Each structure stands twice: as C-alpha cells, then as structure tokens.
Amino acid sequence: MFFLQADDYHQWRDHARRLLSAEVPPAEIHWNSDSSQQVLFADPRPLPECSASRKVNVPKAFLEWAEIVACYCSDRRWQLLYRTLWRLTHGERNLLEIVTDDDVHQLGQMKKMVTRDVHKMKAFVRFRKVEAAAPAQEAYVAWHRPDHRIVRLAAPFFSRRFKEMHWTILTPLESVTWNQKELVYGPGVPASEAPQDDALEDLWKTYYASIFNPARIKVSMMKREMPVRHWPTMPETELIPDLLREASQRVDRMVDSTEGFAKTAAHYLPDQKDLASLRSAAQSCRACDLCQHATQAVFGEGRRQASLVLIGEQPGDQEDLEGRPFVGPAGQLLDSALATAGINRDDVYVTNVVKHFKFTEQPLNRGKRRLHKKPNSREIYACRPWLEAELDLIRPQAIVCLGATPAQAIFGRDFRVSHSRGQLLRTDWCNHTIATWHPAALLRMPNAERRAEMLDALIADLASAAAVT
DSSP: OEEEEOSSHHHHHHHHHHHHHTTOOGGGEEEESOTTOOOTTOOOOOOOOOOTTOOOOOOHHHHHHHHHHTTSSSTHHHHHHHHHHHHHTTTOTTGGGOTTSHHHHHHHHHHHHHHHHHHHHHHHOOOEEEOOSSTTOOEEEEEOOOSSSOHHHHHHHHHHHTTTSEEEEEOSSEEEEEOSSOEEEEEOOOGGGSOOOOTTHHHHHHHHHHHOOGGGOOHHHHHHHSOGGGGGGOGGGGGHHHHHHTHHHHHHHHHHHTSSGGGSGGGGOOSSOOHHHHHHHHTTOOSSGGGGTSSSOOOOEEOTTOSEEEEESOOOHHHHHHTOSSOSHHHHHHHHHHHHTTOOGGGSEEEESSOSOOEEEEEOSSSEEEEEOOOOHHHHHHHHHHHHHHHHHHOOSEEEEESHHHHHHHHOTTOOHHHHTTOOBOOSSOSEEEEEOOHHHHHHOOOHHHHHHHHHHHHHHHHHHHHTO
C-alpha cells in the first residue's frame, strides 16, 4: 500500500505519473493532504521512479478538470482523480463522455462547486484601502472566505481587473498579493487580521443602491446567489433590508414612469397565469422591436405536466408563419433525435428564449428570403419573463438547453456549450439541466463526420435528460 500526501494539483500530478508508470492500481493507494496524519499499521512503500519510456496520452479535458477539481476541499478528490485517470488509460478513453458514470458524475459535481466558488469570489471580494509602506503608493486589502482552495484559480482575474492597484486578498487557506508586476502567494490568515475600516464603503453602497432592481428581486434566489455568510465583508449588504422594505413603492414608481420595468415582457404578463393565458398575452407583447417585423409571437407548446422541457433560441421562418415552435428543418431533425433517444415529442414541452423571429432579408430573383439573425442581449432580456413564467408553471424535472442562447439564459453569460455540453447541472428551475447542440447547428455543419458526432451527442444528451425524469 502506498500512503501519499498531495497538497496541490502539481504534487498530485507528479505522484500520479510515477504510479501510472509503475502500473499501480487505485486500490493500492491511500491519499491525504496532511503529512501529520498517521495510518494505523501502515507500512508505506517508497514511491516508484517514473519510467522515461512510458508515454501516457491523457485527454486534454481531463487535465482541465483535474486542475479545477484539485482545489476541492476533500482528500477524496485525489483518489477519485487517480481512479478516473487509471480508467482513461486502461481501455476507457471516452469515459468523460459518460455523464451517468459515478466517477464522472462526482468529478463533474466537484468541478461545478469549485467553479461556482471562483465565481462567488470574483463577485463578492471587496477591497479596503489601507496605508501602504511607500507613502506615494495606495494599497488595498480584501478578506474572503471561500469553500474551497481557489485563490490560485481566481487571482489572475483580479490581476487583470485591477492591474494598476497594489492589492492583497486574504483567505483562511491562502493569500495572494499583486505588486503590479506579479502574483505572490502566501499562507492563509484569519478574518481578524483583515482591516475593518473602509474608505470605499460609501461608494459601494451608492453603487449597489443604484443597480438594485426591485421589480426582479427574489429573496430566496438572492440568498442562494449571495450567501448570507459573505455579507459581513460586503458593505452594500447593510442596505438590503431597507431596499426590500421600499421595493413595492419603487416598483410602482417604475411602472408609472414606464422606465425600466415596461421595457421587459413583465409588463405584459396576465394576472392569472396559465399556459393558455400566457400564450394569448404574448401576442400583445411590445417589450422589444422584434414584434414589429415578425408575423406573430411563437409561444411554447406541449403538456402542462411535462417532466422534460426543451428550450431553443428563437422561432425560425417556418415557425413564424405557422405559430408553432420547431416545425421547420431544425424541428424535423429534433423530432428524429427525440425518437432515436426514445422520447415522444408529445410528452415534452418545447419553447424558445425569444418568442419573435429576428431576421434579415436577402433578395432573390422572385421576392426575398428571410435569414435567421441572432437576438441581442437586450431582446433576450426583454423576453425572459415569458420563459420564466413557463418554467414556473411547468416545474419540469429536467431541462435541455438547445444551443448557446438558452444555455447562457439559464446558466449565465459565461457558460460555453463547447466546454460544458452534456453535464447535468442544478439550476434554479430544476435539479437536472443540460446544454447540448441546437439542431440548426448540425444543419449548418459542412463536415459530415463532425455533423454525425454532434448528432450522436445531441441524442445522448436528450437520453440523459429523459433518464432522470
């Protein structure tokens, strides 16, 4: 039995290379991150030398996952990473594509939690101005309490964002300083060592009050996205109770002035909400300019009790004319993929993020041809209340986002289908949400081999979503 310590990704990687070179199976290794831990009756074996002749070809995706998962605060990450590496190099080359595999699922969950923690750090760190060693130099310090060891993942973002500042971020696990030339890492410190007086607090509070939108506030969702345990380090959170108390009056003022609130579809939602009333009300929506050129609003279609919801980007030319989603060429390909995945389209609910067709016109010999044009962020934002109302009513067990636009509408603007396709993730709408290729992307793919790969992936992702309903 090998008893090994790993403090970070690079140390684990060096150990893993040696072990893999010597063909040491996962069951013969015990990992921990604390060199002071003693295992009863342990007779540790020396780490084998790495064979120069053994060349290991590991998928790039695994290396990207491993560097992130290595920041997860649990010793079981090392065993899980090595077991996955062993399987990848012993006959299961495509293991990471099997999202239902236990090891892959656990890795995906760890990666998701670390990535989310990095996002929280970027959003919640607040610098405080302190006296610097050099009189002419301003210095800033922030204290943050992440769930995982993510400072090295997040620090490059702050060095780019605040490259002209001299700053330090302190956390319980480690710290980092940017001296305007390089990042210098050090040990962690307790919150008591962070400065308490902040000359910038009034500025933060003024900014937060100005962007606070009472028309869209959901307290439970806000606390999920901005956990209460981070509030002590965020001066603007002192304003939240007063802002919430004033929310209803501020909404009334916004509606009366038709400023901000009337620019989204929320202004057109019916008082009594069901799918029929929403579908009818959407025809009168004037939240953006797309309604001026489209034939009609194309609302979602399917069973109110559907356990699976498919979300596309927007209706196309044929959908705009017929008033139904996914009836054109992309819809026909989707129907075929659903059938192959063993899913009856009549059992699912199909909709789009944007309800009106956006297009450009191309002159032809006779008449004009309408070509799809991607909706912009303003149009997506304006139309979002329709989608939220649909999901609130249906409450599906699984959601499939077809393409980048719905994926970013659900997961956030940083989400990339090419990077995270096929992962079953938890969202505010359900516990199982997955992003995959839009059928239209397959139709536009000129390479036949790549098109076949994308179709296989689409079918597999649909099947994965259906399996959890």
